[in-house]
Amino acid sequence: MSVQDELKALIVTELDIRDREAGDIVDEDPLFGAGLGLDSLDALQLAMAIEERFGVAIPEGEPARAIFASVASLARYIEEQRSPR
Amino acid sequence: MTGVDVTSGPRVAVTGVGLVTGLGSDVGTVFDALCRGERAIRPVVSFDVAGHRCQLAAEVPELVVAPGLDRSGALAVEAARGALASSRVEVSSLAIAVGATAAGMREAEAVVATHGARLDADAARRLLRYTLSSTIPALRSVVADPARTAVVCTACSSGAAAIALGAAWIRQGRARAVLAGGVDALCWLTFAGFDALGALDPAPCRPFDRSRGGLTLGEGAAFLVLEREDLARARGAQTLCFLDGWALGSEAHHITQPEPSGAAAGRLITLALRRAGSEPDAVGYVNAHGTGTPHNDLAESRALNSALGERARSVPVSSTKGQLGHTLGAAGAIEAVVTVMALVWGRIPPTAGLTCVDPEIRLRLPTVETPFGAEDTALSSSFGFGGAGVVLALRRRETVDRRPGLPEVKVAVEVLDDDRAGDSTLDPARSRRFDWQSTAVARAAQAGTEQCGVAPADMGLVVGGGFGNVSRAVAWLARLSQRGPRAASPAEFPQLVPSAAAGNASVYSGCAGPVLTVFDHGAAADAALHVGAALLHGGDAHALVVGAAEPQDPVVSAAFGTLAEQRAGWLLVTSSALALDRPSVELVAWEEVASGRQLRLPPPREPARARVVVVGALALEPLLTELWSGVARLGVELDSLAASAVALRRGVALIADGGVDEVLVISEAPGRARVTHLRRGGA
Secondary structure, three states, X not given: OOHHHHHHHHHHHHOOOOOOOHHHOOOOOXXXXXXXXXXXXXXXXXXXXXXXXXXXXXXXXXXXXXXXXOHXXXXXXXXXXXXXX | OOOOOEEOOOOEEEEEEEEEEOXXXXXXXXXXXXXXXXXOOEEOOOOOOOOOOOOEEEOOOOOOOOOOOOHHHHHHHHHHHHHHHHHOOOHHHEEEEEEOOOOOHHHHHHHHXXXXXXXXXXXXXXXXXXXXXXXXXXXXXXXXXXXXEEEEEEOEOHHHHHHHHHHHHHHOOOOOEEEEEEEEOOOHHHHHHHHHOOOEOOOOOOOOEOOOOOEOEEOEEEEEEEEEHHHHHHOOOOXXXXXXXXXXXXXXXXXXXXXXXOHHHHHHHHHHHHHOOOXXXXXXXXXXXXXXXXXXXXXXXXXXXXXXXHHHHOOEEEOOXXXXXXXXXXXXXXXXXXXXXXXXXXXXXXXXXXXXXXXXXXXXXXXXXXXOOOOOEEEEEEEEHHHEEEEEEEEEOOOOOOOOOEEOOXXXXXXXXXXXHHHOOOOOOOOOOOOHHHHHHHXXXXXXXXXXXXXXXXXEXXXXXXXXXXXXXXXXXXXXXXXXXXXXXXXXHHHHOOOHHHHHHHHHHOOOOOEEEEEOHHHHHHXXXXXXXXXXXXXXXXXXXXXXXXXXXXXXXXXXXXXXXXXXXXXXXXXHHHOOOOOOEEEEEEEEEEOOOOOOOOOOOOHHHEEEEEEOOOOOOOOOOHHHHOOOEEEEOOOOOOHXXXXXXXXXXXXXXXXXXXXXXXXXXXXEEXXXXXXXXXX
């Protein structure tokens, strides 16, 4: 499973999304506001779940905005953090 | 609507205050310490906070917990004793209204720590002793036989909501004197939950500061003794001040975030002032909710500016949360005590922790003690999860009564159309995280608004709670203890607050009237109806959906197999002030009777056309007088703590269907029975 697909599955289960399946989420679609309609509480929940699943901590505050923009941006951040520097 | 009598009702005198806080339990000592800017915020010592972002709280040091009490109970008893000692009121006539959010959660946590999420019958029974309704029995050593009781939860405004309810009882002549306040002991669940939300400042809380980073939790309790002015005067009591106005309402915006414009909060401030017969220029002090979170403090500044206009820039405003922490269910009561004493002693405490005011916050925020001006009014505001707000307006003891009159209203009760409630489906995107209980309340709120024909904004909710979704809290705690603080679910935490279902329903359906959750064990729905009736009679609400929803919970089933059923039942309760043509079953009386006592109620007009509906195996002797004891009875099985909702619906339906003119519905709470007297309207 790709990081993108894992993330989509995580979003659906952790955020208790009942009207969509993981496969319905488009990589580049905005997660917050108009897109999936997620809010700040969802961002916190997702950050916790990502830390548990991928061992990657997402910074709090302003930098989090860009990271949480879409599944694609989240996956990029996770891969960057996991790859050896 | 013609010939409506208008009355101001008796004035509500505050004749005593008592509190327990991180800065002490003597009102004078605590007030002096607050004025000096002292802070009770220290590293947490009473449980392990390793791994949390925040390590601080304002705990009550050296609290002695008597055998048989939990920590919350011990805090409540100490604060209540202080309030009664300062008032010297006759205890036998007292009613009690308490606000709380956690009750014995700390002790419940110990049960989960020992047994994990899979509790056997014995452990489950021990855990269920610590429900919110245990708050009244905890006070038994102080008030053995309260005349009337209520345990309410509106999250972080619970203490203020209880005080508003107590004042409503007095104004309506339903109580002579009320011990009203709030309590919460600090517990790990709350600490870990707020920490997971990122709502706790790792540094001590700095309300209104440009660099504020969230709240610091605290614990404590406070009570006011509220008395009918004439009775207080007749016994030569000291009147500290008058509680002349209050307002309760909901923002219907978000479960954790305040509505950013502050418009709804501002309307509550305006309403409380108007009902006190006061005005912005008469306000000499505002004790703000001031939690120190970026969103709350800004929204509160906007609310005060919209309600007070120019006056908002010159009236001293302060928050005690940088000193006592946010004491949750106790906060509204502790802050009411501080506001009373500011009026009495003419001293305004500063906001400690504040060094550089956020330029977006446009308020006068003294950082040192300030004298109270010549004004005669002080305000205390409280806001909680789900947007539940309460504003209290206090006036000096020298002031004359300027409260506008309230119309005398009748309260009509009808069965909420179940099919309609069942049919209304919820938008899955907007009802994420709703459990069965939240879904039931949200559906009832929608159906009730439709059946009533009012705008959602004018509808309120009073939800009776029993044990609630215990397993959800147990699972959350078990995960926390097994996997540590970083695994604490932030999105799940607000759903564990006892008022979560009502808050979710209010946000979902747009119900912006008073939204309260009321706890009274097997009498949960009656307790909710009784609180709702007081709100309607006092003009605090005009239309309410009232009832109870109790899920099927594995922990409850393990402890009490007989209470295993999932039940929900709702009534639509309206005030005649709405002037709607409602089906006319009238709520004529609602009382509580201690076990072994007899109920004082007029006899049935025509015994053959009356019925008694009883929940469970409650013994009705000696409760009922001879005339009522001969009336035909119907039983409702106590198979859920929401069974009282089923009984109330049956009682209303009996009258609505014809054949019966009046009904007594009787349900059992610990040591007491609740009695609801319904009659055909105009009969």
